[in-house]
Amino acid sequence: MTVNSGAEPSSPTETEAEAESRARRARTEARLAAAGISVPAHLPWIESADTVTLRTPTEVARRTYALFLTAMRADSLLSDAEIPVEEMRERFPQGFAAFSPIEAAFFAAAEPEKQTLINSLWRYESLATLQWALGWAEELPWPTTICDLDTVIATMMDADPDERVATAALRPAAEIVDALDLHFRLHWATRHAGLEGRPNPADLDGGVIMERHHALNWLITFMGEDWDDVPTHT
Structure with a gap:
């Protein structure tokens, strides 16, 4: 994400990438306005699809398995149905190899x-x-409720991990940056509502938005940070 305010009008010196980013922001703002969500015009625009640096498909696929194992272990412990760590390691070694330091510490902790x-x-x-x-999923639904866990879990369980990693491919960069632009502004809206003690606008789920923002910022290598340290500035 750039730090340009983007508030100034376009100029003859504006680059093609800046014009793309400005147009994307305008589309997002129009979509939010139609949903009754107001965000300030001075929020920065997102880096253009042509200049953004995406993670490799292999890296993204491996990260999905790390996230899957992390969430699944938490789920099993919270429901008092712990899945043995070695059983998880045998089934999904790709995830263990991709763990961040925080994820590795989580798996190393007995309680x-x-x-x-x-x-x-x-x-x-x-x-x-x-x-x-x-x-692996057709759409990213409007963030008013949590994801369909059955579908998310089945997507990871019903395919060979090695094949999935080997054949991974990302959506076009423009689609990914569109999603980031939207969730960056949605995140501002929910955070601002919280600071003012108001309910989130349009029934938005702030937790869902924050997780999506984190994942998308990691995906575009925002500020060059690894998973545990990805910022979600608004």
Whole structure:
């Protein structure tokens, strides 16, 4: 994401990439306005599809398995139906190889703290976002409710992981950047509502939006940060 305010009018010196980003922001703002969601015009635009640096399809596919295992372990512990770690490692070694430091520590802990379990469970939403980016899901629904867990889980369980990683391909960069532009502005709207003590506009789910924003920022290599340190500035 650029740090340009984008508030100034277009000029003869505006690059093609800047014009693309400005047009994307205008489309997003129109969509939000139609849904009754107001965001300030000074919010920055997102980097253009031609200049953004996406993670490789292989890296994204491996990250889905890391997220899947993290969320699944949290789910099993919270429901008192723990899945043995070695059983998970045998079934999905690709995920263990892709763990971030925080994820590895989570799996190493015999009794993770309750908040860690809750945070890890939310990774199903990040996973659903990356499934969409890889074309494993047809759409990224409007974020008013959590993802369809049965479908998200079945998508990971019903395919050979090695084949999935080897054949992974990303959606066009323009679609990914469109999604990021939307969720960046939605995240601002929900955060601002929280700061003012108001309900989220248009029944938005702030937790879903935050996880999607995190995943999409990681996907475009925002600020060059790895998974655990990806910022979600608004």
